[in-house]
Amino acid sequence: MVDNPYLAHLKLSQRRALVETSSVSANREPLFGFLPRKVKGEQVRKAMEHELNPFTKQPHSAQYRKILESRKELPVYSQMDEFFEIFSRHQIIVVVGETGAGKTTQIPQFVAYSDLPHSKGKLVACTQPRRIAAMSVARRVADEMDVQLGKHVGYSIRFEDMTEPGTTFLKYMTDGMLLREAMNDTALSRYSTIILDEAHERTLATDILMGLLKSLARRRPDLKIIVMSATLDAVKFQSYFSLHQPSEKPSPAPLFKVLGRTFPIEVFYTQEPEPDYVEAAIRTVLMIHRAEDPGDVLLFLTGEEEIEETCRKIKLEADDLINTDPSSVGPLMCVPLYSSLPPQQQQRIFEAAPKPTQEGYPPGRKVVVSTNVAETSLTIDGIVYVVDPGFFKQKVYNPRIRVESLLVSPISRASAQQRAGRAGRTRPGKCFRLYTEKDFISELQEGTYPEILTSNLASVVLILAGIGIKDLVRFDYLDAPAPETLMRALQLLNYLAALDDEGELTPLGRLMAEFPLDPQASKSLAKMLITSPEFKVSNDILTITAMLSVPNVWLRPPNQRAAADQAKALLTVPEGDHLTLLNVFNNYSQNKSDRNWAWNNFLSARALAQAENVRAQLLRTMERSEIELISVEDERKRNLGIQKALICGFFMQVAHKEGEKGSYLTVKDNQVVGLHPPAVLMPNQNGYYSTSLCSPSAVHSYGD
DNA sequence: CGACGCTGG
Numbered sequence: 001m002v003d004n005p006y007l008a009h010l011k012l013s014q015r016r017a018l019v020e021t022s023s024v025s026a027n028r029e030p031l032f033g034f035l036p037r038k039v040k041g042e043q044v045r046k047a048m049e050h051e052l053n054p055f056t057k058q059p060h061s062a063q064y065r066k067i068l069e070s071r072k073e074l075p076v077y078s079q080m081d082e083f084f085e086i087f088s089r090h091q092i093i094v095v096v097g098e099t100g101a102g103k104t105t106q107i108p109q110f111v112a113y114s115d116l117p118h119s120k121g122k123l124v125a126c127t128q129p130r131r132i133a134a135m136s137v138a139r140r141v142a143d144e145m146d147v148q149l150g151k152h153v154g155y156s157i158r159f160e161d162m163t164e165p166g167t168t169f170l171k172y173m174t175d176g177m178l179l180r181e182a183m184n185d186t187a188l189s190r191y192s193t194i195i196l197d198e199a200h201e202r203t204l205a206t207d208i209l210m211g212l213l214k215s216l217a218r219r220r221p222d223l224k225i226i227v228m229s230a231t232l233d234a235v236k237f238q239s240y241f242s243l244h245q246p247s248e249k250p251s252p253a254p255l256f257k258v259l260g261r262t263f264p265i266e267v268f269y270t271q272e273p274e275p276d277y278v279e280a281a282i283r284t285v286l287m288i289h290r291a292e293d294p295g296d297v298l299l300f301l302t303g304e305e306e307i308e309e310t311c312r313k314i315k316l317e318a319d320d321l322i323n324t325d326p327s328s329v330g331p332l333m334c335v336p337l338y339s340s341l342p343p344q345q346q347q348r349i350f351e352a353a354p355k356p357t358q359e360g361y362p363p364g365r366k367v368v369v370s371t372n373v374a375e376t377s378l379t380i381d382g383i384v385y386v387v388d389p390g391f392f393k394q395k396v397y398n399p400r401i402r403v404e405s406l407l408v409s410p411i412s413r414a415s416a417q418q419r420a421g422r423a424g425r426t427r428p429g430k431c432f433r434l435y436t437e438k439d440f441i442s443e444l445q446e447g448t449y450p451e452i453l454t455s456n457l458a459s460v461v462l463i464l465a466g467i468g469i470k471d472l473v474r475f476d477y478l479d480a481p482a483p484e485t486l487m488r489a490l491q492l493l494n495y496l497a498a499l500d501d502e503g504e505l506t507p508l509g510r511l512m513a514e515f516p517l518d519p520q521a522s523k524s525l526a527k528m529l530i531t532s533p534e535f536k537v538s539n540d541i542l543t544i545t546a547m548l549s550v551p552n553v554w555l556r557p558p559n560q561r562a563a564a565d566q567a568k569a570l571l572t573v574p575e576g577d578h579l580t581l582l583n584v585f586n587n588y589s590q591n592k593s594d595r596n597w598a599w600n601n602f603l604s605a606r607a608l609a610q611a612e613n614v615r616a617q618l619l620r621t622m623e624r625s626e627i628e629l630i631s632v633e634d635e636r637k638r639n640l641g642i643q644k645a646l647i648c649g650f651f652m653q654v655a656h657k658e659g660e661k662g663s664y665l666t667v668k669d670n671q672v673v674g675l676h677p678p679a680v681l682m683p684n685q686n687g688y689y690s691t692s693l694c695s696p697s698a699v700h701s702y703g704d
Numbered sequence: 705c706g707a708c709g710c711t712g713g
Contacts, residue, residue, distance in 0.1 A: 130711065158713050176712040205712065303709060339710065371709055393709035406709060451711085459713090516713035552708075617713085 030054035031116065037088055037224075039114040041081035047113065055118060055145065055152050055169075064146040071144060074102035075259035083110055086256050087224070091217055092241045095228040097258025100425065103228055104128075104197055105141050107258075108170055111226070115192045117169040118152070122192035127175040129203045130377060131157040138162070138172040145170075158516070159613055175205035182212055183466045183513065193224040199237060200229040200414070201376065202450030202478075208460060211476050212467070214241060227253075232414045233447065240478050263424035265386075269437040277389035278306060280434045282313050284387050289318060289332055289365055292430070295384025296353060296366040298374060298422055302393045302408050307336045307369045308558070314367060322357070330354070330362035337370035337378070340551060342606065349380050375418050379425065386423040386431040388416060390444070395454045399488040404456060412448040416440065450479050457481060457489040458519045462498060465505045466513040493519060496527050515621055516614075517549060525549065528649020529618065530627060535641035535648075539631035540582055542622065544642070546615035547581040553607040564602040571601065575639050578646055585611060 030050035034043060047054050048068060071077055076097070086093055087110070097103045108126045117124050128134040138155035147153055154163035156173040163171055175196070182188060194213060196206055213225050227237050234255055241253035274280035281299055288297055301307050311334045318332035331354040337346065354364030368380060372392050394409040411419075416433065423429025433440065452460075461472060469475060472486050493499040496519060498509030505513070512519055512526040519526055525545045532541035547553070556564045571587065573579045588608050591597040598605035622629060632638045 174712060180713060201711090203711070303707095305707090338708090340708070373710065375710090377710075395709075408709090463713095518713095549713095614713095 028052065034113075034116060036116045036119070037114050039084055039088070039116075041084050044080060044084070044110070044113045053146050056147055058146075060146055063143070067144050071102075071106070074106060075261055076102045076106045079256075079258065080110060083107070083256055084114060086254050087111065087114055087226075090254050091221065091223070092225045092227070092243075092253045093256055094234055094237045094241065094253050095226055095256045095258060096231050096234040097228075098260035098262055099230065099421070100262060101258045101260050103258045104133075104137055105144065107226065107228065108172075108195055109141060109145065111193050111195065111224075112170050115224070117192045120192065121166070123168065123190050124170050124193045124195070125178060125191050126170075126172050126195040126197055127178050127206065127209070128172060129175055129198050129201050129206065131174055132377070133198075134172040134174050135160075135162075141170065141172070159617065175203055175209060179205045179209055179212075179463060180516075182209070183463060186216075186467055187220060188213075188216065188223070189220075191223065193226065195226040195228060197228045198230075198376075199227045200233050202448075202452070204451040204455060204460060207450055207452045207478055208464070210240070210478055214476055230414075230418070232417070236478070262421065263426070263428045265420050265424040265428065266430045267420055268430065268432050269440065270434055271436065273436055273439065274389070274434050277391060277434055278310060281387055281389050282310060282317065284432050284434065285314055285367055286317055286321070288385050288387070288432070289367075290321065290329055292385060294330075294353075294363045294365065295427075295429070296368070296380070296382050297385040297387060298380065298383045299367065299369045299387040300374070300389065300392070300419055301369055301371065302391050303371060304336075304338050304340065307338060307371065311336050311369050314369070326357055327361055331357055331364040332367060333364060334367045334369065337368055337374060339371070339373050339377075342604075349378075374422065375415065380422075381426055383422055383425065384427065384429045386419055386429065387434070388419045388431060389434040390416065394449070395451075397454050397456055397485065399456075399482065399485045402456065402488060402492070404454075410444055412446060413440065413444045414447045416444065452477065452481050453479060457485055458492050461486070461489040461493060462509065462513045462519050465493075465499065465503075465509065470503055496524055498527070511625055511627075514625055515618065517545065517618075524649040528645055529622070530625075531648050532645045533628040533630055535645045536630050536632045537638060537641040537645055538622070538627065539629050540638065540642050541645050542618055542629070543585045543611075543615060544578050544582050544646075546611045546618060547585055548578075549614050550607045550610040551604070553581075553584060553604050553611070555602045555604055557602075560602070567600075567602040575643070579639060579642060582642070584608075585615075 030047040030052050031054045034047075051059055053060055053064075076083075095103055095107060104126070108124055111124050115122070115124055126137075128137065134155045134157050138153060139149050142149040142151075142153040145153055149155075150162040151164055151167050153170045154161075154168040154172075156163055156171055156177050158174065158177065178188075178194070188194065194209075196209060196213070199206055199210070210227070213223075217223060217225060225241070227241065229237060235252075238252035238255055239250075242250040243253070244250045270280070278301070281301065285297055285299055299310070301310060314332070314334045318329075318334070321329045322331060333351070333354050335348045335351075337349050349368050349370075351366070353366040356363050366382075368374065368383070370378075374380060388411075390411050391408050392411050392415070393406045395404055396407050397404045420431035420433075423431050435443075464472060464475065472490070473483060490499060490503065493509065494501065496508075496512070497506055498512050498519065500506050508527070508530065511530055515526040515529065517525040517529070525548060529538070529541055529545050532538040554564070554568060571580060571584050573583050584603065585608070587601075588598065588603070589612075594600075598608055619629070632641060
């Protein structure tokens with residue numbers, strides 16, 4: 001700097017001062033000499049060791065030093081130079097690595113050091129398929145960077161924006177949240193780099209974002225994109241994001257491989273196919289319990305009922321074993337796990353295995369019987385044995401009748417690998433696959449179907465229309481949905497008057513897109529809510545909409561079914577399921593002071609609290625969109641209004657009774673449908689019939 | 705007696 005000829009006119013003393021300040025600033029400024037996106041690993045390592053935090057300019061805490069030492073143990077830390085090398089040279093890269101390799105926590109930090117987003121008022125975003133992951137990873141990274149969560153590092157999820165505009169430069173968020181943002185800012189101009197994490201899970205939102213970002217990359221050369229995934233699908237992502245230079249052959253996006261750090265897992269197959277996978281699973285768990293070394297077991301089954309039943313059977317047989325010969329086998333604890341399980345009971349999966357019944361006797365064992373939640377969303381430490389019968393419940397969508405249903409189906413090889421991996425997180429493990437090796441190789445498909453191929457796409461179409469993408473058939477999908485699925489979605493939105501006959505978004509459609517609600521056939525909630533002021537019942541429809549957007553509120557514990565049904569009967573109103581839901585919520589609100597109200601009435605406190613949250617968010621959206629909030633005093637008029645608004649939003653499901661046999665025909669296209677069994681359906685004073693959910697397709701009947 | 709695998713705004 002002092003050799004600069006422009007400084008020649010300065011006096012010597014001034015020049016000396018300049019040298020001193022610049023060397024001071026080199027010492028005091030951890031990011032001295034950092035050029036955005038030309039940063040090298042060596043510089044970053046030095047900055048990390050610096051006494052000052054480069055982003056807060058505060059001295060690093062002792063905790064920071066400690067965490068930094070553990071970060072250095074991660075394989076990805078030693079690959080920093082290689083990462084910066086690839087990241088600096090390319091706009092789009094693909095990162096692969098086993099879970100637990102540290103890619104979710106480390107890569108976004110590396111990017112922040114390279115992008116220096118804080119110096120340009122930009123952000124680095126890292127998307128996650130689940131809220132809980134976005135929250136917990138952000139918390140961990142804030143600790144690693146020695147900043148307060150919500151300041152320089154934050155997260156953004158549906159009900160919580162833990163960021164500070166102007167300060168936050170590294171943001172973890174749900175993929176759905178970023179997709180929403182794309183509706184308001186098509187160029188995603190706030191971001192310097194966008195990282196799509198867990199891309200192999202192929203959620204609807206991540207798939208759409210990949211399509212959007214691929215085309216956005218051409219318009220925004222300054223935007224960098226990183227797609228992070230587990231190993232199997234890397235090649236697919238690489239070729240999808242290949243660069244098409246006009247004169248050259250397309251070259252696949254470069255790959256950065258994060259080295260794993262998992263323990264070896266021994267995989268066993270059955271000799272012959274098992275005719276009854278539940279029976280085989282129980283047999284295998286007990287075999288492990290009798291013959292294998294200490295260590296917990298994870299068994300994958302398909303659903304709540306199957307899991308509860310199996311837990312009972314395993315427990316019975318294990319008790320039998322220990323009663324026959326308490327000295328040869330330890331006590332067994334069997335815990336169910338599925339998402340609708342109350343949180344308190346979910347916690348049981350983290351309890352330690354039981355102690356030996358008596359000193360010197362064999363130690364106890366914990367067996368977790370779980371749905372697919374344990375495959376991705378929830379990690380249980382200490383699992384050594386995995387039992388994989390090879391089935392899961394798959395969603396299938398039939399566009400012709402617009403019905404989504406669940407089907408027990410064989411898993412994919414990718415899924416089998418993921419399940420096996422759950423055995424090797426703390427030490428070497430074993431995986432028992434209850435199918436033959438031949439079937440694994442030749443019968444299982446490679447990957448699980450991405451969501452975009454098995455879902456009703458009405459909400460996706462609405463969002464894309466909101467972003468301004470009209471030609472949905474030619475949108476650049478990683479996996480294109482069936483044209484019929486798209487057509488049915490467009491048709492539905494046209495019926496709902498969200499799209500006009502030219503496929504243009506109508507003002508109503510734009511409004512509908514604002515609401516975080518499904519515009520699906522089974523519940524056209526947004527439309528119902530928006531049109532409800534017409535019937536002077538928007539306040540009530542708001543509540544019903546919120547109740548319909550959360551999981552089932554009715555609890556029915558196996559040993560208290562009669563009591564639960566009785567409690568439900570007390571809250572039921574004759575006008576139907578929806579008015580009953582309204583009644584439940586209103587009673588819940590009036591009894592907020594009684595903490596046990598929900599439990600005493602056999603209702604899910606979690607679902608009700610969620611409904612309250614959703615209601616508040618929808619209310620904010622209504623206010624923003626200036627939708628009137630009204631309700632009429634007269635109860636009969638109100639109920640009639642509510643029923644009219646329901647039919648308006650649910651018109652695809654309106655059916656009329658056909659003869660006396662109890663069968664129904666839909667008004668829209670004469671499909672034969674039935675009523676959902678637990679529905680409340682009884683004639684009211686006017687001879688009208690009232691609503692209900694239904695299987696296979698929901699039906700709502702209000703007289704003729 | 706049924707249902708509802710999991711997740712998101």
